Amino acid sequence: MNVSKISAAIFMSISILFFINGNSFAMQKPKTSNVKINKKEMAAKIKTEFLHAWNGYKKYAWGHDELKPISETYQDWYGTSLMMTPVDAFDTMVLMGLKKEADKTEKLILDSLSFDKNISVKFFEINIRLVGGLLSSYELTHEKGFLKLAEDLANRLMPVFNTKTGMPYMYVNLKTGEVKGKISNPAEIGSCFIELGTLSKLTGNLIYFDKAKKALVALYDRRSKIGLVGSSINVKTGEWTDTESHISGGIDSYYEYLLKGWKLFGDNDCKRMWESSVEAVNKYLADSTSTGFWYGQADMNTGKRISTLFGSLDAFFGAELALGGDLKRAEALQASCYKMWNLTGIEPEEINYDSMKITFPQYVLRPENIESAYYLYHYTHDEKYLEMGKTYFDNIVKYCRTKIGYSGLKNVITKEKDDEMQSFFLAETLKYLYLMFAPPGTLNFDKIIFNTEAHPIERFSKK
Ligand code: DMJ
Numbered sequence: 126m127n128v129s130k131i132s133a134a135i136f137m138s139i140s141i142l143f144f145i146n147g148n149s150f151a152m153q154k155p156k157t158s159n160v161k162i163n164k165k166e167m168a169a170k171i172k173t174e175f176l177h178a179w180n181g182y183k184k185y186a187w188g189h190d191e192l193k194p195i196s197e198t199y200q201d202w203y204g205t206s207l208m209m210t211p212v213d214a215f216d217t218m219v220l221m222g223l224k225k226e227a228d229k230t231e232k233l234i235l236d237s238l239s240f241d242k243n244i245s246v247k248f249f250e251i252n253i254r255l256v257g258g259l260l261s262s263y264e265l266t267h268e269k270g271f272l273k274l275a276e277d278l279a280n281r282l283m284p285v286f287n288t289k290t291g292m293p294y295m296y297v298n299l300k301t302g303e304v305k306g307k308i309s310n311p312a313e314i315g316s317c318f319i320e321l322g323t324l325s326k327l328t329g330n331l332i333y334f335d336k337a338k339k340a341l342v343a344l345y346d347r348r349s350k351i352g353l354v355g356s357s358i359n360v361k362t363g364e365w366t367d368t369e370s371h372i373s374g375g376i377d378s379y380y381e382y383l384l385k386g387w388k389l390f391g392d393n394d395c396k397r398m399w400e401s402s403v404e405a406v407n408k409y410l411a412d413s414t415s416t417g418f419w420y421g422q423a424d425m426n427t428g429k430r431i432s433t434l435f436g437s438l439d440a441f442f443g444a445e446l447a448l449g450g451d452l453k454r455a456e457a458l459q460a461s462c463y464k465m466w467n468l469t470g471i472e473p474e475e476i477n478y479d480s481m482k483i484t485f486p487q488y489v490l491r492p493e494n495i496e497s498a499y500y501l502y503h504y505t506h507d508e509k510y511l512e513m514g515k516t517y518f519d520n521i522v523k524y525c526r527t528k529i530g531y532s533g534l535k536n537v538i539t540k541e542k543d544d545e546m547q548s549f550f551l552a553e554t555l556k557y558l559y560l561m562f563a564p565p566g567t568l569n570f571d572k573i574i575f576n577t578e579a580h581p582i583e584r585f586s587k588k
Contacts, residue, residue: 167562181530194530195544203244212258214551235270249313256320261580291339292360315379352405353425370425378577389574391586417461436475443497489533492553553579
């Protein structure tokens with residue numbers, strides 16, 4: 126084994142050469158230094174990189190869903206644009222004080238975005254990115270056009286709730302209302318209460334709040350005797366079709382919305398559902414091993430451990446634990462997430478935390494690890510989280526920057542790029558990074574709740 130030492134001005138790290146799946150890579154064990162992070166400088170750098178990505182979007186993808194940052198062109202998810210990137214990125218521009226860019230983007234959205242399209246769209250993605258983005262844009266600017274667009278879109282999405290159980294179908298046609306996708310999952314069923322509940326509060330039309338809450342409760346009511354939910358469920362019959370339980374993609378934001386439904390609306394049912402759920406999750410899914418503190422997979426009925434996988438999506442849970450008041454677990458989990466990130470200098474989609482082997486080597490510019498570091502910095506003021514944030518940012522710039530934007534990686538070991546700049550890179554990844562270092566007064570954390578796409582929504586409750 127080849128051991129080499131690398132020193133950097135701010136970070137001291139030891140690199141050890143590892144061999145995984147035939148590939149060698151350096152695992153860096155970062156040590157914090159005593160050098161104070163210059164927050165002003167960091168915030169300015171992050172803003173510059175946001176503009177780098179945004180300018181690429183403007184030049185090569187203006188009006189379309191996403192930039193393809195290597196082939197220097199664009200892609201639309203459904204063959205016609207729903208303006209994913211501008212809607213997702215708008216509130217980040219406002220928070221960064223990029224007024225000229227925000228004004229131009231507002232005009233684009235209000236003048237040209239229409240949902241009157243004969244396309245079948247994914248309810249979950251459209252709700253968290255577009256309804257969520259439009260609502261936060263409205264709250265930040267008070268421009269009524271944003272609210273009207275959110276309401277029009279939500280009305281087109283509502284047919285998904287036409288099931289006996291109240292749990293939504295996965296897809297809906299924006300023009301005809303035709304629905305499909307009866308096999309869904311907790312995340313896609315439960316992650317609409319923030320957006321639809323807020324729409325009700327802002328318009329006075331209670332239908333949105335009621336449908337979203339009913340779906341959340343219907344799912345919770347189907348938890349197992351030991352309090353866990355599975356990976357997939359038939360929304361027509363209410364029968365589980367996969368009983369594997371975890372906190373990863375497909376379940377993740379269901380838990381997030383239980384907690385945030387309580388914090389945003391002061392909803393006591395959500396408080397009760399979150400508290401009993403997190404207790405079960407900590408009992409059956411949490412795992413303390415020699416490699417750290419993690420959450421793995423177990424059967425929802427027996428609680429028996431199925432596997433020991435953890436990934437970039439699971440890293441969101443530290444933020445939820447912190448928001449829910451459990452800083453001890455949140456900090457322990459974040460230390461593990463940082464370890465995962467430093468396996469190759471950028472986190473993979475999934476590892477086996479028992480062996481610390483990478484089982485899925487992709488990185489699609491995800492925000493969750495950064496999001497949790499941001500929450501922990503907010504709650505603890507511990508500078509180690511700023512150093513984490515700086516590492517995340519520096520690594521993303523080093524490995525994901527292209528001539529005209531930012532690209533995900535097909536493989537975090539080889540660092541081969543994938544030619545996609547997801548809209549959540551501008552909505553979430555760069556927003557959370559910026560907010561970690563931003564001047565005081567940029568956003569009052571305790572007065573808002575972020576939806577799962579990092580769109581800040583003003584709290585209706587002080588609880
Ligand atoms: C985002 O769309 C949301 O954060 C969602 O909850 C999970 N996937 C991406 C980011 O990784």
